[in-house]
Amino acid sequence: MMQTEARSEMLVIKPDHDIVASHTEAMRQELQALVGQNHVNLAIDLGDVQMIDSKGLAIFMLCHKSVSAKGGRLVVLTANPDFKQLFHIMRMDEHFTVAETL
């Protein structure tokens, strides 16, 4: 389940669960539905997320590719230093923005 909110010309999505393998298929479907509705500037707020695994990382990259193909962009919002480091070592922050706020 994800809450959504329009902010600064972005649609902010706030998952209320960890982004791990048991949740990624449902999350992939929800994100693809949003992109299908032409929401192409997406921000994913990790404020309520405690854990991300490799399947979760794949969802971020899939989302990035989907919105980029439509001229949009993905921003990941997190103040968690573990998550920032994870996105950095996996070189994902070279492809989309990882920031604390919009």
Next chain:
Amino acid sequence: MFETNWTSNELRIRMSASLENNDQADALVSEFLVQTDAPVDRFAVRILLREALLNAVTHGCGKDPEQEVRLCVRLEPDAIVLDVQDSGPGFLWQDRNTTFDVLGDGGRGLALMRIYSSNMTFNEAGNHVVLRRRYDSAAVCPCTADGEQT
């Protein structure tokens, strides 16, 4: 099936191969780390645990709940050891490079296990992995997933 055996420095879990059981195992191991006051980077340990279990359940057992996964988390004097075995036929881990295409769909799990562990050992068949992380380890090794220094 989800069976546990918890001692002062060791947690053993025997479970059916399912993603839901992976979540349950992660929660239990997190509680074990708190209760034992283990001197570990808990995020790093959870990453290692998650990826080893995901590999076992998905690649080893094909998400077949009739298959079984065994986990042992052990606190040794200088390191925490995660030992994960599955009843599947294994996989050709030798053929899988631990680097990956950042834009691709897969390959991140092995890279994460390499980066967050001090040592990773698979058996020949590929259905048993032992991950060791020293207590004095840096958060991650000083390189990105494709081996470049940061």
